[in-house]
Amino acid sequence: MEKLLEKRASNFLLLKNQKENIEKFANMIKEAFLNNNKILFCGNGGSASDSNHLACEFVSKFQKERKALNAISLCTNNSIITAISNDYSFDDVFSRQIEATGKKGDILIAISTSGKSKNILKAINQAKKQGLKTIFLTGEIKTNNDVELEINVPSIITCEIQEMHIALGHIVCEMVENSIV
Numbered sequence: 001m002e003k004l005l006e007k008r009a010s011n012f013l014l015l016k017n018q019k020e021n022i023e024k025f026a027n028m029i030k031e032a033f034l035n036n037n038k039i040l041f042c043g044n045g046g047s048a049s050d051s052n053h054l055a056c057e058f059v060s061k062f063q064k065e066r067k068a069l070n071a072i073s074l075c076t077n078n079s080i081i082t083a084i085s086n087d088y089s090f091d092d093v094f095s096r097q098i099e100a101t102g103k104k105g106d107i108l109i110a111i112s113t114s115g116k117s118k119n120i121l122k123a124i125n126q127a128k129k130q131g132l133k134t135i136f137l138t139g140e141i142k143t144n145n146d147v148e149l150e151i152n153v154p155s156i157i158t159c160e161i162q163e164m165h166i167a168l169g170h171i172v173c174e175m176v177e178n179s180i181v
Helices: 001-036 047-057 076-089 095-101 118-129 158-180
Strands: 041-043 072-073 107-111 133-138 149-152
Touching: 001 041, 001 072, 001 133, 001 149, 001 158, 041 047, 041 095, 041 118, 047 072, 047 107, 047 158, 076 158, 095 118, 107 118, 118 158, 133 158
Parallel strands: 041 072, 041 107, 107 133, 133 149
Antiparallel strands: none
16 A cells, blocks of 8 residues: 555655646736636546536635636536437537537636547547637647647546646646635
8 A cells, every 4th residue: 555655745746847837837827817717627527526526616715705706517408418429429529519619818727537439539620620729638748739829637547637637727726726816
């Protein structure tokens, strides 16, 4: 058990290597909120839950009392998700929602532990087409996607990647909240 705890702890320490990207991440989010833009999140499975969780932190509050910030998880409306999946394809489940709600200046935070999810990559392409800024959270394998910011956490193990994604999200929430309040 001790080795497992040491390994997990070392992953979080390696996030320090992403300091500049984390600061850029927080600044992009802060700028969007200050310009009355919104943040859209998407992911599959555990990353869908992370999308819901992080959107909630901005809309409700993280640690401080403040006004609600406009963040939406594209993973929450079962009717929309199943209709798009049935009428089009599961690959279109996020891109179609971005087509409907995304505006220039908004930000898409796409989360994929593998960096290969077809519906996530399609969402990024749709977001770029509509003038949204894109942030891609993934594992340690660089994806070479055309995004404004890609953060690769230091693991290829899904559960470890998800743990670090939520930690990154919490760090960014705190940074944004401290700079806006």
